Amino acid sequence: MKIKSLVAAACMALAGTAALADGHGGKVKVGMITTLSGGGAGLGIDVRDGFLLAAKGNDMLDIVVEDDQQKPDIAVQLADKMIQSEKVDVLTGIIWSNLAMAVVPSVTAQGKFYLSPNAGPSALAGKGCSPLYFNVAWQNDAFYEAGGLWANENGIGKVFLMAPNYPAGIDGMTGFKRTFEGEVVGEVYTKLGQTDYAAEIAQIRASDADTVYFFLPGGMGISFMKQWAGSGVEKNVMGPAFSFDQGILGAIGDAALGVKNTAHWSKDLDVPGNADFVKAFQDEYGRLPSLYAAQGYDTALLLISAMGKADVKDTAAFQAALEEADFQSVRGKFSFAANHHPIQDIYMREVVKEGDVVTNQIIGVAATDHTDVYGADCKM
Amino acid sequence: MTPILLIEQVLNGLQSGIMLFLMAAGLTLIFGVMGLINLAHGSLYMIGAFAAAAVAGWTGSFTLALAAALAAAALAGCIIEMVVIRRLYDRDHLDQVLATFALILIFSEGTRWLFGSFPLYLDVPAALSGPVRLPGGILYPSYRLLIIVIGLLIAFGLFQLIARTRIGIQIRAGESDREMIGALGVDISRLYTIVFALGAALAGLAGALVGAIQSVQVGMGEPVLILAFVVIVIGGIGSIKGALVGALLVGLTDTLGGVLLPLLFGLFMDPSSATTIGSALASMSIYILMALVLLFRPTGLYGRA
Numbered sequence: 087m088k089i090k091s092l093v094a095a096a097c098m099a100l101a102g103t104a105a106l107a108d109g110h111g112g113k114v115k116v117g118m119i120t121t122l123s124g125g126g127a128g129l130g131i132d133v134r135d136g137f138l139l140a141a142k143g144n145d146m147l148d149i150v151v152e153d154d155q156q157k158p159d160i161a162v163q164l165a166d167k168m169i170q171s172e173k174v175d176v177l178t179g180i181i182w183s184n185l186a187m188a189v190v191p192s193v194t195a196q197g198k199f200y201l202s203p204n205a206g207p208s209a210l211a212g213k214g215c216s217p218l219y220f221n222v223a224w225q226n227d228a229f230y231e232a233g234g235l236w237a238n239e240n241g242i243g244k245v246f247l248m249a250p251n252y253p254a255g256i257d258g259m260t261g262f263k264r265t266f267e268g269e270v271v272g273e274v275y276t277k278l279g280q281t282d283y284a285a286e287i288a289q290i291r292a293s294d295a296d297t298v299y300f301f302l303p304g305g306m307g308i309s310f311m312k313q314w315a316g317s318g319v320e321k322n323v324m325g326p327a328f329s330f331d332q333g334i335l336g337a338i339g340d341a342a343l344g345v346k347n348t349a350h351w352s353k354d355l356d357v358p359g360n361a362d363f364v365k366a367f368q369d370e371y372g373r374l375p376s377l378y379a380a381q382g383y384d385t386a387l388l389l390i391s392a393m394g395k396a397d398v399k400d401t402a403a404f405q406a407a408l409e410e411a412d413f414q415s416v417r418g419k420f421s422f423a424a425n426h427h428p429i430q431d432i433y434m435r436e437v438v439k440e441g442d443v444v445t446n447q448i449i450g451v452a453a454t455d456h457t458d459v460y461g462a463d464c465k466m
Numbered sequence: 467m468t469p470i471l472l473i474e475q476v477l478n479g480l481q482s483g484i485m486l487f488l489m490a491a492g493l494t495l496i497f498g499v500m501g502l503i504n505l506a507h508g509s510l511y512m513i514g515a516f517a518a519a520a521v522a523g524w525t526g527s528f529t530l531a532l533a534a535a536l537a538a539a540a541l542a543g544c545i546i547e548m549v550v551i552r553r554l555y556d557r558d559h560l561d562q563v564l565a566t567f568a569l570i571l572i573f574s575e576g577t578r579w580l581f582g583s584f585p586l587y588l589d590v591p592a593a594l595s596g597p598v599r600l601p602g603g604i605l606y607p608s609y610r611l612l613i614i615v616i617g618l619l620i621a622f623g624l625f626q627l628i629a630r631t632r633i634g635i636q637i638r639a640g641e642s643d644r645e646m647i648g649a650l651g652v653d654i655s656r657l658y659t660i661v662f663a664l665g666a667a668l669a670g671l672a673g674a675l676v677g678a679i680q681s682v683q684v685g686m687g688e689p690v691l692i693l694a695f696v697v698i699v700i701g702g703i704g705s706i707k708g709a710l711v712g713a714l715l716v717g718l719t720d721t722l723g724g725v726l727l728p729l730l731f732g733l734f735m736d737p738s739s740a741t742t743i744g745s746a747l748a749s750m751s752i753y754i755l756m757a758l759v760l761l762f763r764p765t766g767l768y769g770r771a
Contacts (some may be wrong), residue, residue, distance in 0.1 A: 123575065124685060127583040251745045273738070275745040276724070279689055281680040283479035284610065285721045292471050300503070305681030308585055313679050316590060316607040318597035337585035337681060 098258070112397045114389070115148045116166035119161050119189065120179035122153035126304060128333040129181045129378045130154075135202045135371055136382025137178070139363075142370075144394060147386075150174065156181075158188040165189045169196055175398040176201060178385055182208040182380075183226060183254055194218040197401065199408070203385040204378060208257060211427050212460035218401070220408055220426045222385045225458035226254060227261030229326035229348040232432035232452035233299065233382040234265030236348065242322070243268040246295035248286060251275035251308065258301040258326065271295045275303075281309045287317045297322040302329050308337045315341035322346070327446075330437055335444045342437045342444060350417050350428075351380040352435050352448045357418035374445065380416050389412040425464035429457045470604050475725050476718065481610045483717020484617030488672035489690055490697040490709040491624060492665025498704025499640040499661050502551060503559050505566040507669055507694065508687025509573035514539040514670025515677030515686060516577055518589035532674050539670020540663045547662040552655065570688070578684050585683040588674075613675055620668070621710055628706060641704055668754060692695040693720075696752055700759045702769025711767055716752050723751035 118137065121130035134151055141147045150172055161180060168174045174200040180186045185357050186205040193200045194216040196372040202210075204226040210216075237245065249255030249261065249268055255275060263270060272293045274286050287310075298321055302310050307329030313324065327349035335342055353364045353374060363383055367375040376381075391413035396403035411421050421429045432453040435446040493507050517538035546569060554562045589595075594609040628634040636657050639647045648654045673687065680686070683699035697716050701708025728744025735743070759767060 123494070123578070127578070127684075128585075131583055251742075251749070273741055274728075275741060277745075277749045281476075281686075281689070282482050282721075284481065284607075285475055285725050288471055288478065289472045289725065292468065305683050305686065306586060308681035308683075309679065312681075314590065316595055316597070316609055316679060318607070333584050337587045337683075339587050339589055342590070377703060436703075 112393075112399065113148060114176060114393055114398045115172065116150070116172045116389070117165070117172060117174035117177045118149060118151045118179035119154050119164045119168070119177065119180050120151070120152075121156045124156050126156045128183060128304075129204065129376075130179070132333060132376045132378035133179060133181065133238075133382035136367070136375065136379035136384075137203065137386045139370055139379075140383045140386030140390070144390060147390070151179070154180070155186060156185070158185050161185045161189050162192070162448050165193055167200055169193070176389060178203055178389075181293055186210065190219055191216070198365045199404070201385050201389060201400070202409075203381045206427065206458075207253075208458075211425050211458050212463035215425045215461075215464035215466055217405055217426075217466045220388070220422065221386055222426065223381045223428070223458065224350060224430075225427045226257055227264070227458060228350070228432060228456055229328070229427075230258045230261030230301070230452075231265045231325060232434075232456060233324060234267075236346075236434050236450070236452035237299075237324070238265070238267050239299070242297045244271045244295045244297070245269070246272040246290050246293050246298045246321075247276075248274045248276065248290075248298065248300040248302070248310075250278040250280070250302065252278045253309065254303075255301055262299060270272065272308050276306075278308060280336075283310045283313050284317075285305075286310075287313060287319060290321065291317065291319045295321060297324055299324045301326055304334065308334055310395045311338045311345070312435045327377055327435065330435075330446065331378070332374045332445065333378075335437065335446075338438070339444060343376075343439060345437045346449070347435050347437070347446070348432050348452050349377050349435055349446070350430050350432050351377045352433060352446050354447055355416070355418065355433070357416065359414045360418075361414040363416045369371055374443070383416065384413070384415050384420070387415070423457045423461050425458075425461040425466070427458055427461065429455050432456050470602060473602065474604055474606060475721055477604075477606060477610070477614070479718035479721035480714065481614050481617075481717070482721060483714040484614055485672050485676055486690070486693055486697050486717055487617060487710050488668045488675075489694040490701070490713050491621075491706055492668045493691075493694050494636070494698040494701065494704055494706065494709045495661055496665045497645075498697070499637055500551075500555055500658055500674035501644070501663060502554060503562050503566065504551070504665075505563060505691065506544050506546065506569035506573065509570050510539045510543060510669040511673035511687040511690055511762045512573065512577060512684070512689040513542050515588065515682045516581060516586065516674030517670070518674035518677055518680045519586040520581075522588055523586075528678070531588070532671065535674030536667045539673070540667040540669075543663040543666025544659055547659050547670045552601065552658070553621075556657075574684050581684075583684070588677045588682050590678045607679075609679060620671075624706060625714065633657075633660065658741070677767035693752070696756050697768075700756050700766055702763075702766030704770070705766070705768040708766055708768035715755065719751050720748075726747040727751070 118355050152164045177193050179200040181204045182273050183205040190200050199218050202221040204223050206221045210224045323345045325347050326346045330347040392407035395407035398404050423429050433448045434450045434452045436449045438447045495506050514535035518531040518535040521534035590609040597605040598608045697712040701712030727748045728741050731740035731744045
């Protein structure tokens with residue numbers, strides 16, 4: 087018996103080395119730089135937890151996680167440290183577009199892969215694209231363009247736009263206007279980090295818009311929705327999912343009910359693997375996953391799928407393996423466009439109450455096989 | 467812009483000014499009496515909001531939540547005064563800034579450790595959740611009206627406290643000459659603890675009141691802290707009256723600037739650049755106001771030279 091199991095173990099070990107010699111399945115060291123402290127920590131924690139959930143028990147992955155504190159300079163230092171002293175093969179984790187712009191070009195210039203689990207600035211999808219950069223989440227404009235398409239099809243004619251006065255806010259509204267065919271009756275850009283929206287709500291009330299479409303991430307969206315509910319203004323509310331995701335719905339409460347928001351994922355999305363992901367995430371962390379968690383999870387699945395096909399040291403082969411996107415995304419069908427950004431469906435979700443929990447439910451498809459407009463500028 | 471909309475915006479400006487006053491009053495008292503720059507004042511605001519959210523979650527009562535916010539912030543104020551701040555009075559301002567900045571980090575990460583990274587839920591009481599109709603047909607959120615009323619009552623109470631009570635006399639005396647009131651037999655360290663706790667309680671109350679219509683999250687105090695510093699610089703450091711006038715000026719400038727400037731630029735520009743330039747200028751408006759005040763009155767509106 088003992089000899090038998092020894093022989094079996096030896097065979098397995100041999101098989102393992104054979105796979106290594108073959109160029110497949112070598113160990114991969116991953117450096118995750120994400121936001122784990124400060125006001126934006128909820129997003130980074132969800133990306134990390136989703137990623138670690140998919141990587142759980144996989145001993146071919148060696149993962150280092152560091153906190154960038156949402157500061158570009160710290161993110162750059164961490165990336166240099168991870169590449170030079172930790173010798174990572176793949177970097178991932180960054181939440182914010184400004185941090186991604188600071189880190190990604192130098193990472194890819196040093197010949198390392200970068201898989202984006204969240205930020206998708208237009209520069210990296212167009213002129214600044216790189217063979218080693220893959221975006222597993224979305225190009226920044228995706229949810230907005232889908233929102234505009236959905237508005238066209240659902241008889242929304244007059245819209246009031248609102249976003250913080252910074253690049254992602256202005257890009258988002260530009261994305262919405264790119265596809266929206268109705269009339270924009272008002273457009274307000276607020277201070278980044280603004281917490282009081284009484285003045286804007288009064289303007290919206292006075293306008294003849296039938297719908298307010300806004301992008302206010304994190305605490306800004308929570309503040310706006312609570313104040314909106316208290317104002318008694320009766321207009322439709324729409325936006326990208328960032329203002330209505332699981333992490334912040336609990337803080338908005340009933341004030342968010344009925345709000346429509348676009349996303350590429352929802353916990354009730356009926357595709358293979360999604361229900362298992364939601365359940366596994368809840369069992370592991372005791373909370374519902376957010377779309378950031380789903381993105382982190384998919385990022386790890388993509389990486390693991392490529393590790394099965396090629397050795398990370400063979401850059402060209404590993405790039406080709408990543409391009410195949412041969413994994414079961416919790417979003418359903420998923421593939422990469424030529425600029426390494428996703429081709430995916432975007433859904434319209436509505437905020438509903440399930441028992442005591444405020445959460446999202448899919449009510450329709452906003453855009454099918456959506457991809458970004460910047461790919462045309464990408465020469466790689 | 468209709469007159470009704472303008473009146474509504476003035477009310478909004480008043481309301482944000484009144485909340486700023488609650489923050490700035492404590493900050494200016496602490497600076498005036500003890501000569502201390504307290505960067506951790508925003509953390510007390512956060513503590514008030516988190517205490518209110520936690521108690522509202524357990525009991526469902528908003529009144530209890532407000533009481534808890536006052537108590538928690540005052541208690542936290544007492545503790546940090548006795549443990550940390552007391553050692554800083556004789557140091558120069560740079561040491562104070564460094565130590566109270568450390569307190570911000572400790573309180574932020576401590577709060578995250580206790581409550582997690584996700585924002586907490588705190589809502590206005592159901593009875594105040596809708597709008598009321600004011601004379602002239604203005605629809606205005608009733609909770610914001612309540613904030614204005616509470617703020618004005620507290621401002622009135624604070625002026626009475628400073629002008630008419632024994633502790634008020636000691637505070638005023640302490641502002642003029644710290645050593646002398648010690649020599650006259652006033653228990654200086656007790657007075658300092660009381661003033662610090664009073665300032666902390668006001669900040670905590672502001673945090674709880676505002677937390678119900680904004681987001682209760684780690685780091686919520688720091689943006690308000692910056693505005694509160696602008697307020698006390700405009701009003702004159704150490705002056706409660708200056709804090710009130712400065713807070714209302716900042717609240718009104720901030721709110722009306724955000725609304726009127728884009729409209730003003732719209733008169734002679736195309737709409738999209740008017741929005742962009744107007745919004746950008748509106749973000750700067752309170753700092754421009756501060757610069758103008760300092761240009762003509764270098765010690766602030768009510769500051770002593």
